[in-house]
Amino acid sequence: MRRIVPLLCFAAFASVPLWLQDPYLLNALITTGIFIIGAMSMNLLLGFTGQLSLGHIAFFGIGAYVSALTSLGFDAEIFGGYRLVHAPYPPVAGFALAVVIAGLCGYLVGRLSFRVRGAYFVIVTISFAEVVRLIALNWVELTQGPLALTNIPSITIGLPGLGYLTLKTKLQNCYLVLTIAGIAYLLIYGLVHSHYGRAMRALMENETLAVSVGIDVTRALTLTAVISAAIAGAAGSLYAHYIRIIDPEVFAFISTVTMVIMVVSGGKGSLAGPVVGGVIFGLLPVFLRPIMAPEAQWIAYGLVLVAILFVLPRGIVPSLAPKLAFAFRLAKPKPVIASERTAEERP
Amino acid sequence: MAETVLSIEHVGVQFGGLHAISDMNFQVGQGEIVSLIGPNGAGKTTAFNVVTGFLKPSKGAVRYCGKDLQGLRPHEIADLGLIRTFQRTSVFPNDTVFDNVLIGLHRQGKLGLIEAILRLPRARASERRLRECAAELVRLVGLEARAQDLAGSLSYGEQRLVGVAIALAAQPKMLLMDEPVSGMNASETHTFVQLIRKIRDSGVTILLVEHDMPMVMSVSDRIVVLNYGRIIAEGPPDAIRANPAVIEAYLGQSARDAANKVASHA
Numbered sequence: 001m002r003r004i005v006p007l008l009c010f011a012a013f014a015s016v017p018l019w020l021q022d023p024y025l026l027n028a029l030i031t032t033g034i035f036i037i038g039a040m041s042m043n044l045l046l047g048f049t050g051q052l053s054l055g056h057i058a059f060f061g062i063g064a065y066v067s068a069l070t071s072l073g074f075d076a077e078i079f080g081g082y083r084l085v086h087a088p089y090p091p092v093a094g095f096a097l098a099v100v101i102a103g104l105c106g107y108l109v110g111r112l113s114f115r116v117r118g119a120y121f122v123i124v125t126i127s128f129a130e131v132v133r134l135i136a137l138n139w140v141e142l143t144q145g146p147l148a149l150t151n152i153p154s155i156t157i158g159l160p161g162l163g164y165l166t167l168k169t170k171l172q173n174c175y176l177v178l179t180i181a182g183i184a185y186l187l188i189y190g191l192v193h194s195h196y197g198r199a200m201r202a203l204m205e206n207e208t209l210a211v212s213v214g215i216d217v218t219r220a221l222t223l224t225a226v227i228s229a230a231i232a233g234a235a236g237s238l239y240a241h242y243i244r245i246i247d248p249e250v251f252a253f254i255s256t257v258t259m260v261i262m263v264v265s266g267g268k269g270s271l272a273g274p275v276v277g278g279v280i281f282g283l284l285p286v287f288l289r290p291i292m293a294p295e296a297q298w299i300a301y302g303l304v305l306v307a308i309l310f311v312l313p314r315g316i317v318p319s320l321a322p323k324l325a326f327a328f329r330l331a332k333p334k335p336v337i338a339s340e341r342t343a344e345e346r347p
Numbered sequence: 348m349a350e351t352v353l354s355i356e357h358v359g360v361q362f363g364g365l366h367a368i369s370d371m372n373f374q375v376g377q378g379e380i381v382s383l384i385g386p387n388g389a390g391k392t393t394a395f396n397v398v399t400g401f402l403k404p405s406k407g408a409v410r411y412c413g414k415d416l417q418g419l420r421p422h423e424i425a426d427l428g429l430i431r432t433f434q435r436t437s438v439f440p441n442d443t444v445f446d447n448v449l450i451g452l453h454r455q456g457k458l459g460l461i462e463a464i465l466r467l468p469r470a471r472a473s474e475r476r477l478r479e480c481a482a483e484l485v486r487l488v489g490l491e492a493r494a495q496d497l498a499g500s501l502s503y504g505e506q507r508l509v510g511v512a513i514a515l516a517a518q519p520k521m522l523l524m525d526e527p528v529s530g531m532n533a534s535e536t537h538t539f540v541q542l543i544r545k546i547r548d549s550g551v552t553i554l555l556v557e558h559d560m561p562m563v564m565s566v567s568d569r570i571v572v573l574n575y576g577r578i579i580a581e582g583p584p585d586a587i588r589a590n591p592a593v594i595e596a597y598l599g600q601s602a603r604d605a606a607n608k609v610a611s612h613a
Contacts, residue, residue: 190464195456195477202450205439209510212399212433213517214425214454223460 006272010182017174025286026170032282033177034239035255037184039262039274041231044188046260047269048197049224050204051114054122055129057256059229062105063098063236064246065136065143068152070094071241076142091155095237102233103226110225114218126253133251148247155241173242180238184231189271191227200224265308267315276316280304350377352521352552353398353429358407360393360576367393369576371407375521375554380547382555382563385573386596391556392434394573395525398554399431400424411521426454428520432527434556437510440499444490447498447509448481451516455480481516488512488542503530511542521552528559540566564588572596 020026042056073088105128113124136143143149155176158164167176191197199220202210211217240246258281266277284304288297312319353375360368368390375381383391396402398409400421409416411429419427439447456477462470485494488508493501498509507527514522527543528536536559543566547553557563563570563584570587572580574596580587587593 187464190466194463194466194470195453195458195474196460196463198446198450199453201442202439202453205441208401209433209437209439209513210450211421212425212431213451213513214422214430215450216422 006185009272009275010178013178014175017171023170026174028283028286030170030173030177030242031239032278033174033181034235034242035258035262035282036275036278037177037181037235037238038232038255039259039266039278040181040184040188041228041235042259043263043266043268043271043274044191044228044231045224046263047267047273048192048200048204049221051117051121051221051225052260053109053125053225053228054253054256054260055109055125055127056228056232056259057251057253058125058129058132059102059105059232060236060239060255061129061136061246061248061251062132063102063233064240064250065149065236066101066233067091067094067098067237068149068240068246069142070097071153072149072151074142076139088153091153091241092157094241095155095234098233098237098240099230100233102236103230105233106225106227106229107222109229110222111218114221114225117221129251129253129256133248136248136251143248146247148245149240150245152240152244152246154244155238167241177238177242180234184234185271185275187227187231191224192271196220196223261305265305265315267317267319270315270317270321273315273317280308280316351375352377352412353554354410355394355398356408356410358394358397358404358409360390360397360402361405366576368397368404368573371573371576371578373571373578373581375552377552378547378550379568380543380553380555380566382557382567382570383573384557384560384563384570389573389596390576391573392525395431395523395556398424398523399429425517428518429523430514430517430519430521431523432507432510432514432525434525434529438498438501438506438513440497442498443495444498444501444509444512445481445485445494448484448512448516449477451484451513452477452480454517484512484516487515487545489538504532504535507531508539508542511546515546519551521554522546523554523556525556526558527555528557528562536562 016029017026020029038056038060041059042053045051045053045056070086070089071091071094073086075083075085078084109124109128113121137145139145140147154166154168154173156164156166165172167173192200199210199215202213202215203217203220207217236250239250262277262281263274264277265281266275267273281301281304284301285297288300292300308316351374355371355373358368358371359366371390371394373381383394385391393402397404398411398416400416400419400423411424411427414427416424416429439450442450456473458470458473461467482491482494485491488511490505490508490512493505498506501509507530511524511527514524524543528539531539540562543553543555555563555567565584567584569582570580570584571578572587572590572593579592579596580590582590
C-alpha cells in the first residue's frame with residue numbers, strides 16, 4: 001500500500017501530458033514541476049532537520065548558471081590576467097556539473113553555519129543568496145549580467161551508438177522533469193528512511209541526547225545540506241535548459257518564499273507535502289489568471305495560504321493523512337515497526 | 348581494585364567566580380558500580396558533563412581507558428563507548444519507544460551513504476540486525492508492551508527506562524547514569540536496581556549519580572561523596588553510612604552531634 005500510493009500519483013502525473021494538449025498549461029506544469037523539485041530539496045532541510053534555508057534559491061540559481069555556462073562555453077578573466085576559456089560541453093555534462101557544484105556550495109554553507117545553526121543558518125543562507133545574485137549581476141564578462149544568458153541549448157539525451165534525442169518539445173520536457181522529480185523523491189525517501197534519516201530526526205527532537213549516543217551533529221546536518229543543495233542545483237539546471245534564457249532574476253528572494261510556502265502548506269517533514277503544496281501553489285496562478293487581475297491574484301494567493309494554515313496548521317499532508325489510513329503511511333511510513341508489532345503480538 | 352576504566356584527575360570547573368568543582372580526583376575500576384552522591388549543587392551533574400565532553404574542565408584531566416579525553420567532542424567520546432543518560436529530557440518524545448532505541452543504535456549502523464539510500468543488500472541486512480537488536484533491548488528494560496507508543500506519552504519512570512535502553516543501544520563499555528530512579532516508585536526502583544546489576548554483569552562499568560539513598564546503598568560497590576565541589580568521603584556503602592563528614596554534609600552540624608549522641612548512648 002505504502003508503495004502503491006506514490007506510484008499511482010506518479011502514474012497520474014505521467015498521464016497528464018497525454019490528455020492535456022494546451023501548451024500554456026503544459027508550460028505551467030513543467031515550471032511547477034521544476035519548483036516542486038526545489039521545494040522537495042528544501043523540505044529535506046526544513047522538514048527533517050528543522051533548518052530553514054532562506055537562500056535556497058541560490059543553489060537553484062547556481063545550478064542554472066553552471067549548467068548554462070557549461071553548455072554555452074565562456075571566456076572570462078578569473079584574476080590577475082589569467083583567462084579561463086571553456087568550450088561548450090553537452091547540456092548533460094552541464095546538468096552533472098550543476099549538481100556537483102551546487103552540492104559543494106551546500107557543503108560550504110553548511111560548514112560555515114551549522115556550528116551555530118538556527119537563526120544563524122537563516123542569515124548565512126540569505127546572505128549567500130544575495131552575494132551569489134550580485135556576482136551574477138556584476139560579473140558581466142562571465143554571466144552577461146542583466147543582459148542574460150541566452151540561447152541555452154535544450155538537454156540532449158542518448159548513448160553513443162544508439163542515437164541522440166534533443167528534448168525540445170514541452171511534452172519531452174514534461175517527462176524529463178517528471179523523471180528527475182521521481183529520482184529526487186526516491187533519493188529523499190531512501191535518505192530519510194535510512195539510519196541517516198533517523199539521526200536527522202533525533203537531532204531535531206533532542207539534540208543533547210542524540211549527541212550522547214554518538215551522532216555527529218555537524219556531519220549529519222552538512223550531509224543533508226549537500227544533498228538538498230545538489231537536488232536544488234539539478235532543478236536549476238532543468239530550468240535553465242527548459243526556459244533557455246536566464247538572468248540574475250533567478251536568484252529573486254520571492255522564489256525562495258514560494259518554495260517555503262509550498263513546503264509549509266503541503267506539510268514539512270512529510271515526503272508528499274511539497275508535492276501537494278507545490279501543485280496547489282504552482283498551478284493556482286494559472287487558474288486565477290482568467291478570473292482575476294494580477295494584483296487580486298496575489299491577494300487570493302495569500303488568502304489561500306492563510307486558509308490552509310488556519311484549517312490545517314501542520315500542513316495539508318500531516319493534517320489530513322491520519323484521517324486517510326493509507327495516506328498515513330505515505331506521510332510518515334513506519335513500515336517494519338508494524339510487522340515488528342505483529343511479530344510480538346503473535347503468541 | 349580491578350583495572351582502572353575511568354580516572355578523574357584533579358578536575359576543576361569554574362563558572363565565572365563560582366567553583367562548581369574545585370578539585371575532584373577519583374577512579375572507577377572495570378566492572379564496578381560507583382555512586383557519586385552529595386547534596387544539591389555539590390557538582391555531581393557538572394562532573395558528568397565534564398566526563399562526557401559537554402563541559403570543558405578549567406583544570407585537570409579525564410582519562411578513559413588510559414586515553415585523555417581533552418578536546419574530544421561529546422559524540423566522539425560516545426564513540427569510545429562512554430555513554431551517559433540524562434537527569435531530564437531523556438527520550439525522543441515524538442518517536443515510538445522502538446524507534447528511540449533504534450536511534451540509539453546509530454553507532455552500530457554506520458553504512459555508506461549510497462548503500463543506505465539505495466538499500467543495497469548490506470544495508471538491508473544491517474537494518475534487520477538493528478531492528479532485532481532494538482527489540483531485544485526493549486525487552487531487556489521491560490517495555491515490550493509499550494514499544495509502539497510514543498516515548499513522550501510514557502510515564503516518567505518508563506521514560507527513564509527508555510533512556511537506559513537508548514544508552515545501552517550505544518553499546519557502552521562504561522555507563523554514566525544521572526539520577527536514573529528519580530520519579531520512580533519503590534517497586535519500579537527495585538526492578539531498576541536489578542536491571543543495573545544485570546547491566547554490570549554483562550561487563551559494563553557503571554557510574555551513578557543518585558539521591559535515593561537506600562537505592563545507592565544497596566547497589567553500589569563504592570561511593571564517592573561530593574560537597575561544595577570537593578570529595579569529602581570515599582569508600583564502600585557501610586563506611587559512608589557511618590562517616591561523620593557525610594552526615595554533616597547532608598543533615599548539618601547539629602545532626603552530626605545528634606548522631607554522635609545516639610552513637611555514644613548505644
